[in-house]
Amino acid sequence: MTAPVHPDTVAVHSGRADLTELGVHALPIDLSTTNPLPDIERGGDSYEAMATGGRPPADGSMVYARLWNPTVARFEEALAEMEHAEASVAFASGMAAMTAVILAHTGATGKKHVVAVRPLYGGTDHLLGSALLDTETTYCHPSEVGVSIRPDTALVIVETPANPTLQLVDIAAVVATAGDVPVIVDNTFATPILQNPIDHGAAMSLHSATKYLGGHGDVIAGVVACSETTAEALRRVRAVTGGLLHPLGAYLLHRGLTTLPVRMREQQANAQRLVQWLIDQPQVDEVFYPGLDGDPDGILERQLGGPGAMIAIRLHGGYEAASAVASSVRLFTHAVSLGGVDSLIQHPAALTHRPVPADARPDADVLRLSIGLENVADLIADLTQAFAFRGTAALAQ
Numbered sequence: 001m002t003a004p005v006h007p008d009t010v011a012v013h014s015g016r017a018d019l020t021e022l023g024v025h026a027l028p029i030d031l032s033t034t035n036p037l038p039d040i041e042r043g044g045d046s047y048e049a050m051a052t053g054g055r056p057p058a059d060g061s062m063v064y065a066r067l068w069n070p071t072v073a074r075f076e077e078a079l080a081e082m083e084h085a086e087a088s089v090a091f092a093s094g095m096a097a098m099t100a101v102i103l104a105h106t107g108a109t110g111k112k113h114v115v116a117v118r119p120l121y122g123g124t125d126h127l128l129g130s131a132l133l134d135t136e137t138t139y140c141h142p143s144e145v146g147v148s149i150r151p152d153t154a155l156v157i158v159e160t161p162a163n164p165t166l167q168l169v170d171i172a173a174v175v176a177t178a179g180d181v182p183v184i185v186d187n188t189f190a191t192p193i194l195q196n197p198i199d200h201g202a203a204m205s206l207h208s209a210t211k212y213l214g215g216h217g218d219v220i221a222g223v224v225a226c227s228e229t230t231a232e233a234l235r236r237v238r239a240v241t242g243g244l245l246h247p248l249g250a251y252l253l254h255r256g257l258t259t260l261p262v263r264m265r266e267q268q269a270n271a272q273r274l275v276q277w278l279i280d281q282p283q284v285d286e287v288f289y290p291g292l293d294g295d296p297d298g299i300l301e302r303q304l305g306g307p308g309a310m311i312a313i314r315l316h317g318g319y320e321a322a323s324a325v326a327s328s329v330r331l332f333t334h335a336v337s338l339g340g341v342d343s344l345i346q347h348p349a350a351l352t353h354r355p356v357p358a359d360a361r362p363d364a365d366v367l368r369l370s371i372g373l374e375n376v377a378d379l380i381a382d383l384t385q386a387f388a389f390r391g392t393a394a395l396a397q
């Protein structure tokens with residue numbers, strides 16, 4: 001079979017190579033927790049292979065679902081292909097994925113230093129800051145990654161576009177200054193449709209699959225695309241610590257991938273129209289969206305297929321105005337999370353970035369919007385009424 005080339009085609013067909021042989025058309029869901037063993041010796045060999053991060057041997061067994069599950073493995077194969085990676089490893093959540101990445105690169109390696117570029121997702125910031133995993137973190141500007149690296153640096157963590165202010169980081173530049181230290185990019189906001197960090201030299205691309213990959217707000221999951229060698233290390237951590245993705249979640253994510261390109265394009269088009277409207281609103285002091293400042297470093301052009309569907313706004317009238325708008329929306333849901341087919345609005349400083357130290361926390365007058373698939377005129381109408389609620393008072397200040 002000739003490999004499909006366009007990402008739209010990959011999204012629909014990837015991870016399905018064995019379906020014809022199985023005689024099925026839709027993705028099968030295998031809920032087995034245990035698997036028959038051909039004999040004691042091959043059962044033992046299979047266990048050994050997977051407990052050290054490998055795949056089930058052809059003549060062996062999958063043994064136990066903490067080691068391997070075919071429904072999860074199909075999703076992993078599909079995501080790897082979409083991310084231009086050799087492999088991917090799925091986890092119970094984005095944070096389980098980040099935890100496994102940190103454990104696999106620190107712990108037994110004897111290295112415990114992490115270089116992280118802020119802003120990061122609040123949970124990642126919290127995980128690093130809590131020292132729960134016995135790490136030590138240096139936070140720095142992208143241009144300071146090189147000088148922040150020490151002999152015991154295990155990992156460089158970058159998020160781009162960043163949460164919540166949509167700042168862009170030049171992945172290739174960070175990779176160049178990181179030298180031998182592997183760089184992980186949190187690619188949750190861009191998805192593999194708009195950005196493939198591995199093409200720019202990153203060792204790993206991480207997703208909170210809870211967001212765009214699932215796309216319907218009904219699965220918590222995480223996934224890391226990487227080399228097969230790194231995948232082995234991550235599968236080993238997963239097998240030992242048990243942060244597994246359930247096969248039902250893997251099925252929903254795999255099905256969700258088929259519409260990911262279309263959803264991203266439509267949600268992005270909605271966001272672009274909404275941004276054009278937002279920049280003209282007197283209640284809005286500042287709009288954060290990739291490319292609005294004209295792409296001075298050329299990162300958008302070089303690295304991203306488009307600016308995406310996340311927007312942040314700074315409201316005239318401070319926290320009071322932000323609070324009033326978040327409470328007055330009717331079509332948008334005031335809720336955390338992002339990337340689904342319906343639009344959400346939330347206050348990063350109070351919620352997603354609450355665990356972040358005050359000096360690195362987003363401002364209190366900033367709201368984050370995740371734009372969905374609704375008709376954009378209806379979204380504008382909803383924000384118009386939410387702004388009006390506060391607009392007159394805010395303008396009078």
Ligand SMILES: *Cc1c(COP(=O)(O)O)cnc(C)c1O
Nearest residue numbers: 093094095121163188208210221
């Ligand atoms: C949500 C999110 C995470 C954490 O993922 P969970 O699936 O909630 O554990 C990590 N990074 C980013 C950018 C996120 O938005």
